[in-house]
Amino acid sequence: xxxxxxxxxxxxxxxxxxxxxxxxxxxxxxxxxxxxxxxxxxxxxxxxxxxxxxxxxxxxxxxxxxxxxxxxxxxxxxxxxxxxxxxxxxxxxxxxxxxxxxxxxxxxxxxxxxxxxxxxxxxxxxxxxxxxxxxxxxxxxxxxxxxxxxxxxxxxxxxxxxxxxxxxxxxxxxxxxxxxxxxxxxxxxxxxxxxxxxxxxxxxxxxxxxxxxxxxxxxxxxxxxxxxxxxxxxxxxxxxxxxxxxxxxxxxxxxxxxxxxxxxxxxxxxxxxxxxxxxxxxxxxxxxxxxxxxxxxxxxxxxxxxxxxxxxx
Amino acid sequence: xxxxxxxxxxxxxxxxxxxxxxxxxxxxxxxxxxxxxxxxxxxxxxxxxxxxxxxxxxxxxxxxxxxxxxxxxxxxxxxxxxxxxxxxxxxxxxxxxxxxxxxxxxxxxxxxxxxxxxxxxxxxxxxxxxxxxxxxxxxxxxxxxxxxxxxxxxxxxxxxxxxxxxxxxxxxxxxxxxxxxxxxxxxxxxxxxxxxxxxxxxxxxxxxxxxxxxxxxxxxxxxxxxxxxxxxxxxxxxxxxxxxxxxxxxxxxxxxxxxxxxxxxxxxxxxx
Numbered sequence: 001x002x003x004x005x006x007x008x009x010x011x012x013x014x015x016x017x018x019x020x021x022x023x024x025x026x027x028x029x030x031x032x033x034x035x036x037x038x039x040x041x042x043x044x045x046x047x048x049x050x051x052x053x054x055x056x057x058x059x060x061x062x063x064x065x066x067x068x069x070x071x072x073x074x075x076x077x078x079x080x081x082x083x084x085x086x087x088x089x090x091x092x093x094x095x096x097x098x099x100x101x102x103x104x105x106x107x108x109x110x111x112x113x114x115x116x117x118x119x120x121x122x123x124x125x126x127x128x129x130x131x132x133x134x135x136x137x138x139x140x141x142x143x144x145x146x147x148x149x150x151x152x153x154x155x156x157x158x159x160x161x162x163x164x165x166x167x168x169x170x171x172x173x174x175x176x177x178x179x180x181x182x183x184x185x186x187x188x189x190x191x192x193x194x195x196x197x198x199x200x201x202x203x204x205x206x207x208x209x210x211x212x213x214x215x216x217x218x219x220x221x222x223x224x225x226x227x228x229x230x231x232x233x234x235x236x237x238x239x240x241x242x243x244x245x246x247x248x249x250x251x252x253x254x255x256x257x258x259x260x261x262x263x264x265x266x267x268x269x270x271x272x273x274x275x276x277x278x279x280x281x282x283x284x285x286x287x288x289x290x291x292x293x294x295x296x297x298x299x300x301x302x303x304x305x306x307x308x309x310x311x312x313x
Numbered sequence: 314x315x316x317x318x319x320x321x322x323x324x325x326x327x328x329x330x331x332x333x334x335x336x337x338x339x340x341x342x343x344x345x346x347x348x349x350x351x352x353x354x355x356x357x358x359x360x361x362x363x364x365x366x367x368x369x370x371x372x373x374x375x376x377x378x379x380x381x382x383x384x385x386x387x388x389x390x391x392x393x394x395x396x397x398x399x400x401x402x403x404x405x406x407x408x409x410x411x412x413x414x415x416x417x418x419x420x421x422x423x424x425x426x427x428x429x430x431x432x433x434x435x436x437x438x439x440x441x442x443x444x445x446x447x448x449x450x451x452x453x454x455x456x457x458x459x460x461x462x463x464x465x466x467x468x469x470x471x472x473x474x475x476x477x478x479x480x481x482x483x484x485x486x487x488x489x490x491x492x493x494x495x496x497x498x499x500x501x502x503x504x505x506x507x508x509x510x511x512x513x514x515x516x517x518x519x520x521x522x523x524x525x526x527x528x529x530x531x532x533x534x535x536x537x538x539x540x541x542x543x544x545x546x547x548x549x550x551x552x553x554x555x556x557x558x559x560x561x562x563x564x565x566x567x568x569x570x571x572x573x574x575x576x577x578x579x580x581x582x583x584x585x
Contacts, residue, residue: 009425016426024435027442138574142566144518146525147541147559154552245431249522263434264526267441279438283429290429 010291017283018073022066025276032272033058035082073280079273083266088277092259096281098168099251099258103243105178106185110239113186114232118193123220125198133190140187149180149253166255177254181247185239192235196228203227230297237293241286317579324575330568334561338384347375349382349535358551370540370554371547379535380561386536387565390451391516397455398462399509406466407493410474417467424460432457432519440528450529454519458512465508469501503580510573514566521562537562 033053037044040052053059057068072079078088121133156176157163167173200206201224209219248260255261259278266274318324337344346366356373359365367376409417427435435457436450443449473479474497482492523529524538531539537558544554 009422012422013425013429016422017429020426020430024438024442027439138567138570139563142514142518142563142570144521144525144538144541144559144562144566146522147555147562150541150545150548150555151559154548154555158549242431246433248433248437249526252526263437264528267437267528270441275438275441279430279434282431282434286429286431 006291006294010287013287014284017287018070018280019066021276021279021283022069024279025272026062032056035270035272039082039085069276078277078280081266081274082271083269083274088273091274092262092277092281095257095259095262098256099244099247099260101174102177102181102247102251102256102258103240105174106182106243107236107240109178109182110186110189110236113182114189114193117186117190118197119220119225121190121194122197122201130194133194137187137190140183141191143183145180145184146249146253148183149177149250152176152180153253168255168257177250177256180253181243181250185243189232189235189239193228193232196231197224200224200227230301233297233300234293237289237296241282241289244285245282318575321575321579323571324579327568327571327573327575330564331572334384334388334565334568337381338388341378341381341385345375345378345381347378349374349378350533351375358547367557368553371543371551374535376554376557379540380537380557382535383537383540383558383561384565386530386534387517387520387562390447390520391513394451394454394458394516395509395513397451398458398512399505401455401459402462402466403498403505405463407470407497409463410467410470411489411493420463420467424464427457427460428464430457433522436519436523437526437528440523445528445531447530450520450523454516458516462508462512466501466505469504470497473497473501503576507573507577507580510569510576514569514573517562517566517569 031049033049033056034044036056037049037052041048057065076089078092080086081088081091084091117133117137121130124130153163153165153176157165163172163176197220205223205227206219209223214222244259246260247256247258248264250256251258251260252264259282262274263278263282265271266278318328346364351374353369353373356365356369357371359369359373361368365375365377367380370376370379405420409420432454436453439453439456440449443453479492479496482496487496520529521536521538521541524536525542527542529538530536540558541555544551544558547554
């Protein structure tokens with residue numbers, strides 16, 4: 001029953017996402033008929049524009065247009081880019097792969113760094129290590145990602161040329177951009193993990209476990225971390241969607257040929273089909289990530305009623 | 314409360330940073346040695362000297378003056394955005410949590426739909442279709458973030474409204490509006506201040522990010538993100554042009570984050 005309710009809710013959200021994508025793109029002052037005409041004829045006449053408007057159904061009511069657009073999307077057709085004349089879905093697939101590599105590497109950093117730092121910070125609360133980690137993480141959530149990117153570039157690609165300024169296609173090229181992308185997420189995750197562990201350490205089950213004579217390490221690994229997991233899983237999956245959608249800034253710094261750069265250039269060039277397509281796909285990815293996060297949480301902890309932890313910007 | 318704030322180093326540093334940035338913005342016309350917009354190509358890329366303490370940029374404009382005026386733009390944009398978000402968030406969040414029912418359900422769905430888009434995506438698209446400029450930037454950031462504020466306020470009110478003193482107030486005959494404004498609001502206010510304080514930090518980071526992408530304010534305006542955007546071409550020759558505005562953004566955001574987090578620590582029961 002819960003599953004069906006959940007499914008209906010996801011469907012409603014998806015319909016809303018598609019509607020919002022369509023509305024956002026249609027607020028534009030760009031006349032699609034004219035844009036298409038300019039692609040075919042270098043200097044289109046009013047009649048030619050009118051013909052295309054009729055041919056493409058752009059003179060029909062907005063709801064009819066929306067229905068047709070959704071129908072096309074469901075068949076995997078997101079239209080043709082005004083700039084390149086290529087099918088949007090094809091172009092996007094290549095760009096998305098590049099972004100996924102970047103996000104994948106960033107996720108690796110997040111897991112590898114967050115867990116040890118969060119635990120150390122909580123266990124050594126108010127000691128030197130904890131203070132140091134808290135200072136670093138507060139800087140991490142306050143630093144503009146693009147600025148961090150430039151600092152890393154200046155330091156490790158210009159001053160000490162370990163990396164190249166513009167590089168793509170190998171593991172080495174992934175390191176600086178993925179660190180940049182991961183920095184703020186790692187910082188907020190460490191802080192959250194610390195807070196969650198500290199909160200759990202005060203609970204009755206910990207006192208009970210201590211009374212049973214379990215060692216601190218046993219309590220931490222077997223009980224506290226398991227209970228601290230659900231909110232971290234929710235945050236982790238939300239961050240995947242956030243990073244894929246928010247990679248534009250980091251991609252711009254490192255000239256990374258990913259979805260974010262593609263999206264920004266489409267906006268600068270007012271390439272409507274690409275803008276609509278990107279908004280739709282990014283929204284879908286985010287909904288999918290959140291849903292997967294909830295499913296994982298349910299699988300890990302069947303007693304949980306619902307994933308109500310929300311990420312606070 | 315004030316004592317606790319004074320004894321918390323985080324809170325003190327945060328407050329100091331916020332005060333410094335505020336003073337920079339307010340006193341910019343008196344502190345700035347030069348007109349931040351004055352172009353003088355003959356003086357481009359000057360090293361720091363007595364006349365230009367932080368040197369000059371690619372158009373010969375005084376970097377220090379631009380940094381000082383930059384505080385005005387960052388705070389001048391972030392504060393009104395926060396004010397709107399706080400107003401929308403508090404009103405809708407309280408109404409949803411208090412009345413529940415169909416209104417709350419509809420609102421939750423709207424929130425879920427908007428939250429499916431990272432703020433960056435909504436702002437980029439809106440700026441793309443309605444064009445650049447300060448007003449458009451403010452509008453699109455509000456539109457991209459309002460649901461987050463509604464959700465947070467709603468969750469605070471939901472927790473508060475189940476407490477015993479609210480039941481007591483109901484029994485003693487308080488009206489709904491009375492309970493909302495004179496009981497619930499004052500009690501969740503500290504939590505809201507924490508959220509709004511860290512919210513300002515993320516708004517400031519967002520504004521600078523969009524300006525950096527060239528989608529915020531024009532490059533001639535002395536806004537920190539825009540300064541970074543024009544300085545990025547000179548990354549090799551004049552890295553300091555990148556370092557100064559970035560440091561300003563970092564310190565401002567850190568100030569609000571430190572203040573917010575310190576307040577949260579002070580308010581959380583474990584410290585009491």
